[in-house]
Amino acid sequence: MTSAPTYDRPLHVAVILGSLRRRSRSRAIARVVADMLPPGFETEVVEIGGLPLYDADYDDPAVEDKPLPEQYQRFRWALAGANGVLFVTPENNHTVPACLKNAVDVGSKPNGESVWLDLPAGIVSHSVGRMGGYSAHKNLRLALSYFDMPMTGQPEAFLGSTGSFLDEEGNLPRPDTQRFLATWTQSFADLVRLRTPRRR
Numbered sequence: 001m002t003s004a005p006t007y008d009r010p011l012h013v014a015v016i017l018g019s020l021r022r023r024s025r026s027r028a029i030a031r032v033v034a035d036m037l038p039p040g041f042e043t044e045v046v047e048i049g050g051l052p053l054y055d056a057d058y059d060d061p062a063v064e065d066k067p068l069p070e071q072y073q074r075f076r077w078a079l080a081g082a083n084g085v086l087f088v089t090p091e092n093n094h095t096v097p098a099c100l101k102n103a104v105d106v107g108s109k110p111n112g113e114s115v116w117l118d119l120p121a122g123i124v125s126h127s128v129g130r131m132g133g134y135s136a137h138k139n140l141r142l143a144l145s146y147f148d149m150p151m152t153g154q155p156e157a158f159l160g161s162t163g164s165f166l167d168e169e170g171n172l173p174r175p176d177t178q179r180f181l182a183t184w185t186q187s188f189a190d191l192v193r194l195r196t197p198r199r200r
């Protein structure tokens with residue numbers, strides 16, 4: 001049997017949201033999940049709204065008139081110091097919101113220095129409709145599959161009909177939804193504890 005290693009400082013989970021709007025349900029759901037993490041974890045939302053669209057010239061030393069944006073640098077540092085990453089995202093036009101896909105691309109470069117490599121990840125998708133952001137979730141998994149990221153398996157978190165369980169204050173009053181997310185959060189925490197990359 002494998003026992004979880006112990007750590008002398010909190011395990012740091014970077015939270016990335018697939019929505020930029022102020023009253024985002026993604027942000028509210030991420031807050032609920034963060035609160036459900038067991039002791040020994042800390043979370044921080046890594047904002048992605050200010051990331052310029054990915055342009056490989058920035059990472060090309062031969063291109064001298066396009067220096068690396070400091071927003072890329074800060075984003076990459078934030079992820080490089082994380083023990084795990086939690087994505088909470090809606091679905092836009094049946095796929096990953098552009099802001100989130102851009103962040104995945106920014107983190108993936110330069111070649112050989114991807115911040116995603118081996119980083120344990122969990123995905124929670126949601127939508128006002130009944131499919132729970134299924135396509136965004138699966139497309140995000142597909143993009144991340146390139147980086148050997150350990151990921152939570154079952155149950156997968158597709159939260160459908162958000163209007164029926166998320167109240168105006170961003171709370172989840174329904175016990176069944178709370179139970180489901182608590183189970184999911186525990187499996188995510190176990191994954192981060194067991195698989196945090198050695199470099200961190």
Ligand SMILES: Cc1cc2nc3c(=O)[nH]c(=O)nc-3n(C[C@H](O)[C@H](O)[C@H](O)COP(=O)(O)O)c2cc1C
Nearest residue numbers: 019021024025026027090091092093094127128129
């Ligand atoms: C451009 C755009 C495209 C959308 N496409 C979908 C979609 O394909 N499927 C879906 O279930 N909801 C879709 N929605 C609805 C969002 O999932 C819903 O507004 C969600 O609450 C947004 O997430 P947020 O509250 O975190 O901002 C779309 C919304 C926008 C703005």
